[in-house]
Amino acid sequence: MTPAESHSSKPRLSLPRILEMNLGFLGLQFSFGLQQANMTPIYKYLGAQDGQLSWLDIAGPLTGLLVQPVIGVLSDRTGGRWGRRTPYFLAGAVMCALGLFLMPLSNALIMAFSLLFLLDVGNNVTMEPYRAYVNDRLAPAQRGIGFLSQSGFTGLSQTLAYLMPSILVGLGMHIDAKVGHIPLFVLVSFWFGALLSFSTIVWSVMRVPELPLAPEEKARIAALPRNPLAVFSEIWEAVKDMPGPMRTMAGMSLFQWYAMKIYWNYGFPTVANGVFQASDPDSPAYAQAQVYYGTVGAAANAVAFVSAFMMPPIARKFGASRLHAMCLAIMAGGMVLLSTAHDTTAPYIAAIGIGIGWGSIMGNPYIVLSDAIPPERTGVYMGLFNVMICAPMLLNSFTMPLIFGPVLGSSAGRAMDFAALLMLCAAATMFLVKDRGKGERLAPA
Numbered sequence: 324m325t326p327a328e329s330h331s332s333k334p335r336l337s338l339p340r341i342l343e344m345n346l347g348f349l350g351l352q353f354s355f356g357l358q359q360a361n362m363t364p365i366y367k368y369l370g371a372q373d374g375q376l377s378w379l380d381i382a383g384p385l386t387g388l389l390v391q392p393v394i395g396v397l398s399d400r401t402g403g404r405w406g407r408r409t410p411y412f413l414a415g416a417v418m419c420a421l422g423l424f425l426m427p428l429s430n431a432l433i434m435a436f437s438l439l440f441l442l443d444v445g446n447n448v449t450m451e452p453y454r455a456y457v458n459d460r461l462a463p464a465q466r467g468i469g470f471l472s473q474s475g476f477t478g479l480s481q482t483l484a485y486l487m488p489s490i491l492v493g494l495g496m497h498i499d500a501k502v503g504h505i506p507l508f509v510l511v512s513f514w515f516g517a518l519l520s521f522s523t524i525v526w527s528v529m530r531v532p533e534l535p536l537a538p539e540e541k542a543r544i545a546a547l548p549r550n551p552l553a554v555f556s557e558i559w560e561a562v563k564d565m566p567g568p569m570r571t572m573a574g575m576s577l578f579q580w581y582a583m584k585i586y587w588n589y590g591f592p593t594v595a596n597g598v599f600q601a602s603d604p605d606s607p608a609y610a611q612a613q614v615y616y617g618t619v620g621a622a623a624n625a626v627a628f629v630s631a632f633m634m635p636p637i638a639r640k641f642g643a644s645r646l647h648a649m650c651l652a653i654m655a656g657g658m659v660l661l662s663t664a665h666d667t668t669a670p671y672i673a674a675i676g677i678g679i680g681w682g683s684i685m686g687n688p689y690i691v692l693s694d695a696i697p698p699e700r701t702g703v704y705m706g707l708f709n710v711m712i713c714a715p716m717l718l719n720s721f722t723m724p725l726i727f728g729p730v731l732g733s734s735a736g737r738a739m740d741f742a743a744l745l746m747l748c749a750a751a752t753m754f755l756v757k758d759r760g761k762g763e764r765l766a767p768a
Contacts, residue, residue, distance in 0.1 A: 333462045333534065341472055344460060344531035347412065348476040350516075350523035351449055354419050354442065355477075356484025357516050358383070359587045360620050361509055362439065364613050367604045368504045369432040373735065376588045377723035379432075382439040384584070384716035387709050390447040395706025396554045398452045402544040406533035407459065408452035408702075415452075416524040418445025423517035427510035430503050447709075449524065454705040458693055460534060467638065467690045471631050474686030478628025478678070485620035487512035488613065498610050506610065561703045566695040569708065571756045572688060576711035577718075578749035579651065579684065584719040585742035586658065586677070591616050592735035597664050619670045623657075626678025631686055638687060647687040648753035654680025655746040662739035680746070691756060 336344070366379050394411055401407045422442025429435035457469035491508040492498050500507040536544070547553065594616050595601045601608035630650075638646045657676025664670045688708075696704040723738075731737040 341469055344527055345472050345476055347524035347527035348473045349480045350520035352477040353480040353484045353516050354423060354446055354520050356481030357513055360485045360617055363591050365435055369435055373592055374724050374727050378720045379436055381720040382443045384713040386443040387447050387713035388717060390444055391451040391709040392558050392706035394448055394451045395702035396557045399702035400544055400547050402536055402541055408456050409528050409533060411448050411452040412524055412528055415445045415449030416521045420517040420521040423513045427505045427513045451706050455702040458698060458701040466693050470689040471635055471686040474631035474682055475628050477685045478624045478631055478682055481624035482621045485617045488617045492614055561700055568691055568695040568756050573711050575749045575752040577715045578745045580712050580715040581719050582742040582745035584716040585738050589735040589738040593662055593739050594670055596735060598667060619674050622671050623674035623678040626675050627682035630679050630682035643687040643690040644753050644756040647683050648750045650680045650683035651746050651750035655743040658739050658743035662736040
């Protein structure tokens with residue numbers, strides 16, 4: 324038994340307290356939702372072509388690939404007066420808020436591209452410690468609820484993020500009002516996101532502070548080498564010692580996240596072209612398509628929010644890995660329906676399947692992972708798992724521009740069909756993952 328596991332001062336938390344400790348995920352994922360809903364239109368307003376969208380979105384996977392493993396090791400090795408994860412929560416919150424504030428003021432493609440790096444570094448500095456914090460703060464039997472509550476907050480916050488344009492237009496903001504090249508409703512949405520992201524993270528840190536480290540854990544951290552090479556040595560050692568279930572999920576992540584990046588890049592052009600026959604960013608129909616697509620994305624995330632809280636009893640019975648496979652197959656069906664939509668009803672039906680898959684993506688793989696990794700290496704393994712998320716998206720950034728024209732005929736709809744095929748491959752791969760104890764980490768709060 325490790326020093327971290329032997330420390331028995333982890334009190335059982337009520338569901339409201341678990342929700343409160345994860346409240347910062349609401350603001351953090353609101354930021355991601357704003358990116359998913361608005362970065363493609365922002366790039367298009369600033370003159371980008373469809374074939375450029377994958378590499379213009381490279382900031383997310385590249386920063387995640389580089390930042391999260393390092394932050395994971397550093398947070399595992401932090402033991403000061405401010406706690407193990409809290410300094411990273413707060414530093415990331417400041418960077419995220421600054422990136423959200425400045426993004427809608429972009430007046431050129433290179434400016435938006437550069438600011439996305441600042442925003443994504445902030446998101447990644449906060450994200451990895453939040454995942455590790457569930458293992459730190461909750462007893463094993465409550466970790467499933469902890470991860471699925473983060474998934475629920477993801478669905479809720481991204482629902483609000485996607486809905487912001489239609490809410491603002493509904494409140495009387497003119498749909499054609501702009502600040503420079505960017506619609507006013509985008510600027511207000513991002514500024515609201517900056518406030519929400521910072522305030523919810525600070526609130527969760529203050530209301531549910533970290534537990535003090537056990538004396539033996541403090542001694543272990545104090546004995547660790549402090550030179551920079553030690554960080555990368557720890558990452559390499561963790562790679563060599565990687566648990567079997569985590570290695571198996573690498574294949575699932577390759578297909579799943581390559582497909583998700585296609586969805587985020589080409590979901591809006593698919594709907595704009597197929598439903599509104601709008602491809603000109605300066606046309607009134609294009610702005611209408613953006614507001615409409617926000618409501619479709621909100622519907623998908625609302626489904627994710629509800630489904631995340633319905634999944635624990637199903638995962639207890641069948642295992643998180645099997646449940647995830649089923650949800651990914653349903654998501655693939657939603658993507659196919661989205662690619663063939665020519666009216667304003669079909670995308671909402673597609674959103675049901677996409678939302679079920681997204682609710683599972685943000686929760687079930689982490690349940691499988693948390694049961695397999697040693698607690699004293701929670702941070703580094705959560706960071707390495709994010710490498711399995713970012714590497715496929717980085718691969719997408721370099722390869723999609725090469726196949727978008729020659730293979731997919733420069734069609735956003737065909738790109739969505741390709742994403743559906745990859746999602747089915749991800750579902751099949753999950754049947755190779757073995758759950759270690761189906762129900763023990765999913766006990767009710």
